[in-house]
Amino acid sequence: MSDTTALSDAPPPPARDVAALKDAADRTVAAAAADLIRLSETLHAHPETAWKEHRAAAWVGEALAAAGFRVTPHYLGLQTALLAEAGSGPVIIGIMAEYDALPGLGHACGHNLIAAGAVGAGLALAPLADELGITVRVYGTPAEEGGGGKIELIEAGAFRDLDLAMMVHPAPVDVAEARPFAVSHSHIAYDGVSAHAAAYPDEGVNANDAFVLAQVAIGLLRQQLPADTRVHGVQTVGGYAPNAIPERTEGRWYTRANTLAELEVLEERVRRCFEAGALASGATLSITPESKPYSEFRTDERALEAYRANAIARGRVFADPEVAGRMNRASTDMGNVSQLVPAIHPYIGVDSLPYSNHQKEFAAACVGPVAEKALLDAAVLMAWTAIDVVTATAPTTPKESTA
Structure with missing residues (x-):
């Protein structure tokens, strides 16, 4: 049955x-x-x-x-x-x-x-x-x-x-x-170029800056999101030394909406925030689903x-x-x-x-x-x-x- x-x-x-x-x-x-x-x-x-x-x-x-x-x-x-x-x-x-x-x-x-x-x-x-x-x-x-x-x-x-x-x-x-809520789980990573933060800063591509910019963009986006949605996450890798420009940063982010159909629309808006971090910093972005939604x-x-x-x-x-x-x-x-x-x-x-x-x-x-x-x-x-x-x-x- x-x-x-x-x-x-x-x-x-x-x-x-x-x-x-x-x-x-x-x-x-x-x-x-x-x-x-x-x-x-x-x-x-x-x-x-x-x-x-x-x-x-x-x-x-x-x-x-x-x-x-x-x-x-x-x-x-x-x-x-x-x-x-x-x-x-x-x-x-x-x-x-x-x-x-x-x-x-x-x-x-x-x-x-x-x-x-x-x-x-x-x-x-x-x-x-x-x-x-x-x-x-x-x-x-x-x-x-x-x-x-x-x-x-x-x-x-x-x-x-x-x-x-x-x-x-x-x-x-x-x-x-x-x-x-319906929810998606994503692993976020930015890859940049490491360099000495004091001696050769112009040779680095700061992956941590990419993550910061994406989080600011998401924070601004929230004002325009429906009240019954959620976007939240944590940065799990942010660099290792203050005098070394971070060449890789990582995080885990969840996006939630009432239905899978609404989630698909919201995910695209959130994705653009992460892409903005990559565009502004010059880092390379990768987004990997941690599971099916x-x-x-x-x-x-x-x-x-x-x-x-x-x-x-x-x-x-x-x-x-x-x-x-x-x-x-x-x-x-x-x-x-x-x-x-x-x-x-x-x-x-x-x-x-x-x-x-x-x-x-x-x-x-x-x-x-x-x-x-x-x-x-x-x-x-x-x-x-x-x-x-x-x-x-x-x-x-x-x-x-x-x-």
Whole structure:
């Protein structure tokens, strides 16, 4: 199956009611809580950045193999990807485990919780697979932080037969619906000519000047950009000695817009700013994509409604729209998955305000009692949402409470 309409044709579970199935999922997660928390803490203590998550992938795979999943490491040729499967039903539920960390910040985006929560959801659904008529898949997806691991997997053939794809992402507060920007990731480099800055300055071509000029141009451009776009980056190489004119400078830049179509237009305007730096300084410019662009997100409304209702029933409190409207704009390669199959990407709060994702204080908030509750709730809520969608009995949403 590959679309939500087909799910309604699936037969209901034959013997047990939905409440009993959910209770069983809850009890499975509770029984595995200590192991799931230990996995999260281990990942948190040993952060690995994009495409280097060898230990993380192994630990996630071992946890699933120990529970009886059929585990395929190095999935589709990606060394730090994996696929773990349980059950053999016609309805296929995919749960995404991210586990890459941020350079210099460790797990300041909480991917340790994402991975452990995905394992927990898989454990919860596996014993129910035959009754629900499902196949449970947990995907280890590397390099979400700028590397586009899910896009690489898509191009290798992954995900396309899923009936529902899910993940739950840590955040300062709970937000049900993801509305991320589309984003491109670019490596910028200027090559000039080195020379002694005092004795022979006229013989040099200053690559650092090129970068400074480009950043000034981008800063001026921002005044004319739509409010719902973003352009930002860092210079990673700027020269090595004050008396040597820099012959090479490098940086990493992200450009974001509401859709891939809008992103394409914006990227051209930003490119001209970098070209201006090269033109004015005489340096040579090269722009290299770090991954294929991340897409905007297409939310499956039925699954989102089920998740929202289940989260409220479990006592989660969703943030008011003003707060929620900030967190849910973060970009993700899960957006590319959502363009292929029904998908949701809720955020679950770890009570970190005033600190938020990609701050060292947020990394600290991704371990401890509040984070552990978020981890276990995320596992249960993904399982409950799958149960509701598969049985076509998504509950009516109670009046939503807000923080």
